[in-house]
Amino acid sequence: MNRLIKSTTALSMSLALTMPTHLIAQADFPDCQLDGSQLLFPCVVEREVFRQPEELATLIENRGATSEDTQTTTTEQDDERIIAPSAQEETEAERIAAEQAQAQAEEAARIAAEQAAAEEAARIEAEQAAAQDAERAAAEQVERDRIAAEQAAADEAARVAAAQAQAQADAGAAAQLEADRAALEEERRAAREEELAAAAAAAAAAEAGNAEAAVVTEEVTEDQVRASDEEFETGVTGQQAANSGDDDGLSKFEKALLLGLGAVVVGSILKNGDKVVSRSGDRVVVEDPNGDLRVLKDDDALIRRPGDEVRTETFDDGSSRNIVTKPDGSRIVTIRGRDGTVLRRVSIDAQGNEYVLFDDLQQEEQVVVNELPQVQQNTTRVSTTDEDALRAALQAELNAQQQGRFSLRQVREIKQVRALAPELELDAVRFATGSAAIQPEQARSLASIGRTLSELIARDPRTVILVEGHTDAVGDATYNLALSDRRAETVALALTEYFDVPPENMITQGYGEAALKVPTLEAEPANRRAVVRNITSLLR
Secondary structure (H helix, E strand, O other), X not given: OHHHHHHHHHHHHHHHHHOOHHHOOOOOOOOOEEEOOEEEOOEEEOOEEEOOHHHHHHHHHHHHHOOOOOOOOOOHHHHHHHHOOOHHHHHHHHHHHHHXXXXXXXHHHHHHHHHHHHHHHHHHHHXXXXXXXXXXXXXXXXXXXXXXXXXXXXXXXXXXXXXXXHHHHHHHHHHHHHHHHHHHHHHHHHHHHHHHHHHHXXXXXXXXXXXXXXXXXXXXXXXXOOOOOOOOXXXXXXXXXXXXXXXXXXXXXXXXXXXXXXXXXXXXXOOOOOEEEEEOOOOEEEEOXXXXXXXXXXXXXXXXXXXXXXXXXEEOOOOEEEEEEOOOOOEEEEEEOOOOXXXXXXXXXXXXOEEEEEEOOOOOOOOXXXXXXXXXXXXXXXXXXXXXXXXHHHOOOOOHHHOOOEOHHHHHHOHHHHOOOOEEEOOOOOOOOOOOOOOHHHHHOOHHHHXXXXXXXXXXXXXXXXXXXXXXXXXXXXXXXXXXHHHHHHHHHHHHXXXXXXXXXXXXXXXXXXXXXXXXXXXXXXXXXXEEEEOHHHEO
């Protein structure tokens, strides 16, 4: 029986090794593990451990060659041990199983490690790729920034070059403009000197009784003068209306003024190159080739009062001489240019004493503005009731180097020259919008300045007072210029009507919106004002 069992066991082992793997069953090798039809090693057969297939094959081969006599007698107890393994065999099997489990765990660990290594390698590779992408993107951004910086630098260089070119062009244009202005000024100066020479010659001939002139003599009536509380009858007429040539609505005085100014109309060009841009009956506004505006008027309108006899002699060159004889026998002789501007005025009192108030027939001394004292603000504000303060302000002495240097034209037209004489603001006078009238209650508030001026002129009949009119910035500049000139005339009229200030000693001039007290484009009562200056010391 034992021999049969052994033979059967050997045969099974041999068959297991020799037969195809798909015939191997777990029953043939109960202590071995199978993977499908393949034996897994180490493997236990008959309490022996075989780690390689070759070992098991050698055992089978050796046992086949050994005789049955030399075999150890197997007892039933041996068979029982084969069928029921001992504790030692179980321990060995457990050990083997543990080794197999460990081997499998190690294999799993190895596979996991390899997977982790692969994943780590993939991660590193991804990080490297990302780093390379980031580096490449950074390099591309750097390149883009470099290109953008170069473009910006090129654009800035182009802008600077363009700005320099524009600045050069502007400088060239400014230089050319300045040269043109200088040339024009020189041309106008030469023309003015020629005109003045002609007017002086005509006046001298008239004094000698040798001048040929058209003579008009008239007596001034009430309807030819205006009171300080009256508005002007006409407003500024623009291009279209003035070109129509319709003089309806003009007073006799206004028509006479237009006739005296050569019947100029809007759009006409005067002999000195000025263009007439508006008229309002008693005011004509002209624009010179530089774009500067000035107002023309009859400066003698102020000195003609009801009852006066006026003799006007108009000479061939367009200049004229007006002789206004007052009821008391005093006379005012004024030489005017062909555009109506006063050039010379002499006051002759009833006793025959002559006082030259100004004389622009003399040759002017050229004014270099930069060499004048720079006066920022020379406004004096004193109480209208403090006559001593008013008198002191009006008698303020000028720098000795500036005395007697200027013509009346220069004082009127050059603000830096005019600023040398302190201005006295008449804060009691405020004009309504668009108005040039002063009501009696306002006029009476001028009492202190009126009495002070009368006293100054009585002490020195050569005193000349400049009365200025100003507007706010609302409205057209041309309109404001004419309106401000009317306001200056209104103040002078009020001083004469109420306080007997001699009108021949006052020169009126409007400056429109050119000298705003409060810098604003809105309606501002403080800008609608009048000021006075004692310019006696400035005149030659």
